[in-house]
Amino acid sequence: MKTIKEELENLRDGDLYPFHMPGHKRNPDAGSMAGYMDIDITEIDDYDNLHDAEGMILEAQKRAKRLYGADETFFLVNGSTSGVLSAVSAAVSEGGLLIVGRNSHKALYNAAYLRKLELRYLSPVRVKVPGGGFLMGAVDPEEVEKKLAENEKAEAVFITSPTYEGISSDIRKIADICHKYNKILIVDAAHGAHLGLHEGLPLNAVTEGADIVIHSVHKTLASMTQTAILHVQGDLVNRDRLRRFLRIYQSSSPSYVLMSSIDSCIGDIEKRGDEIFGGLLEYKDRILKETADCKNLFIAPAGIISDPCKVLVCARDSAITGQRIYDILRLEYRLQPEMAGDFYALMIITGYDTKDGIERLIAAIKDMDIRITNEDIVKEKSELKKAGINDITEKESVINTEYPKALFPIYKAWDTEREMVDITTASGRVSGEFINLYPPGIPLIAPGEIFTKQMIHDIGEYINADMNVQGVCISGNGDRKVSVLKSAD
Numbered sequence: 001m002k003t004i005k006e007e008l009e010n011l012r013d014g015d016l017y018p019f020h021m022p023g024h025k026r027n028p029d030a031g032s033m034a035g036y037m038d039i040d041i042t043e044i045d046d047y048d049n050l051h052d053a054e055g056m057i058l059e060a061q062k063r064a065k066r067l068y069g070a071d072e073t074f075f076l077v078n079g080s081t082s083g084v085l086s087a088v089s090a091a092v093s094e095g096g097l098l099i100v101g102r103n104s105h106k107a108l109y110n111a112a113y114l115r116k117l118e119l120r121y122l123s124p125v126r127v128k129v130p131g132g133g134f135l136m137g138a139v140d141p142e143e144v145e146k147k148l149a150e151n152e153k154a155e156a157v158f159i160t161s162p163t164y165e166g167i168s169s170d171i172r173k174i175a176d177i178c179h180k181y182n183k184i185l186i187v188d189a190a191h192g193a194h195l196g197l198h199e200g201l202p203l204n205a206v207t208e209g210a211d212i213v214i215h216s217v218h219k220t221l222a223s224m225t226q227t228a229i230l231h232v233q234g235d236l237v238n239r240d241r242l243r244r245f246l247r248i249y250q251s252s253s254p255s256y257v258l259m260s261s262i263d264s265c266i267g268d269i270e271k272r273g274d275e276i277f278g279g280l281l282e283y284k285d286r287i288l289k290e291t292a293d294c295k296n297l298f299i300a301p302a303g304i305i306s307d308p309c310k311v312l313v314c315a316r317d318s319a320i321t322g323q324r325i326y327d328i329l330r331l332e333y334r335l336q337p338e339m340a341g342d343f344y345a346l347m348i349i350t351g352y353d354t355k356d357g358i359e360r361l362i363a364a365i366k367d368m369d370i371r372i373t374n375e376d377i378v379k380e381k382s383e384l385k386k387a388g389i390n391d392i393t394e395k396e397s398v399i400n401t402e403y404p405k406a407l408f409p410i411y412k413a414w415d416t417e418r419e420m421v422d423i424t425t426a427s428g429r430v431s432g433e434f435i436n437l438y439p440p441g442i443p444l445i446a447p448g449e450i451f452t453k454q455m456i457h458d459i460g461e462y463i464n465a466d467m468n469v470q471g472v473c474i475s476g477n478g479d480r481k482v483s484v485l486k487s488a489d
């Protein structure tokens with residue numbers, strides 16, 4: 001059986017003229033992007049159909065399923081976003097109850113909105129990085145057990161593992177607990193498509209017993225942006241419902257370029273997985289070793305960050321903020337990080353990085369470290385101290401475990417009439433929007449939850465410290481407004 005790409009190349013090189021979509025007709029004169037379109041088709045005879053796969057797409061999905069050891073694998077052309085929406089919609093009835101990690105991606109909250117779900121939150125354990133600040137870590141299996149015992153009506157548990165920063169939960173234990181209660185475990189492993197594919201990598205949720213696992217193959221493997229896969233295991237998930245929702249949430253014109261990109265990516269791992277992941281592990285090892293003597297910066301250790309793709313360049317004892325590390329790496333060393341946390345910049349590495357790229361990163365970290373020692377960057381340090389950044393790094397409230405009380409579920413609050421009020425007057429009122437501290441993007445408050453004085457104070461501190469708070473409107477004169485429900489007052 002040929003790969004999707006080989007079939008598309010046959011079509012490109014053959015004599016079949018396209019009187020069908022897409023409108024560019026694979027014509028090299030169809031605009032400046034035409035060079036990228038010569039294998040871009042839609043469903044035509046003999047080319048299978050993602051929404052009812054029985055030919056080349058089914059074969060490609062089977063190759064992926066074998067690689068991961070899944071019962072069934074589906075290609076996604078609308079990212080892990082469409083996988084999360086479909087998984088949650090298939091696993092939980094409309095208006096049903098779902099137990100979720102509060103650190104879930106916004107796709108989960110959007111699924112809760114669309115399907116009118118009630119959510120009960122799990123609080124991932126906070127981990128102190130020695131010398132640095134706190135990270136949102138793994139989900140505690142005991143908490144999963146407690147929440148399941150308290151919420152008989154819950155139909156599923158949804159957790160994120162590995163996290164954005166590369167921390168994995170004990171999926172085997174959590175899956176066993178969920179199955180003891182006959183509940184579905186969905187693992188958003190958008191950042192873990194590479195896990196389990198080499199003996200030096202942490203285990204993949206697919207083989208650890210999760211019922212549905214979602215991977216963004218575009219995040220840590222060599223596949224095009226927007227590509228993802230969804231795996232199903234066992235009998236708990238109704239596969240027909242899952243297929244139905246995959247059809248609903250995905251384009252009716254799935255891109256063959258994207259699908260063939262997933263297929264090629266899987267093929268490359270089959271052929272060169274050992275080399276690719278061996279290379280990744282060597283890169284991570286080299287970065288850790290080469291920067292081990294740095295005084296002001298350090299790389300978060302593998303004991304905390306088990307995913308080798310995640311390199312957290314951390315400030316020791318608040319020597320500098322994560323945002324400054326991010327800015328300096330980007331502007332002065334021309335290295336683009338993935339994101340900035342309060343005490344670190346997150347760099348993603350994969351087995352597809354070049355040696356030169358990795359050497360540049362090592363050299364930049366060592367050089368920056370010396371500059372901090374030589375006080376070249378320390379001027380900012382005192383300014384940051386003045387702005388209270390040190391306090392925030394050390395203060396545990398950056399990641400709250402006490403969630404505000406919810407008066408309404410998200411779907412009710414988002415669809416109720418709302419108004420903008422000054423945040424100082426919001427105490428006791430019901431939020432009409434998400435307010436997120438980004439990163440890590442965990443909602444401080446969700447629509448339907450009640451503002452407390454403490455929360456308003458904390459949000460003010462985050463903004464004063466120049467952290468990225470989403471969901472607060474700050475006007476030119478410095479007024480801070482938030483959305484609250486009209487009807488609840």
Ligand SMILES: Cc1ncc(COP(=O)(O)O)c(C=O)c1O
Pocket residue numbers: 078079080081082084104105107160164188190191216226227228
């Ligand atoms: C944990 C998590 N889940 C899901 C998604 C959505 O993935 P995609 O961008 O592939 O739609 C993301 C994206 O960053 C994510 O971080």
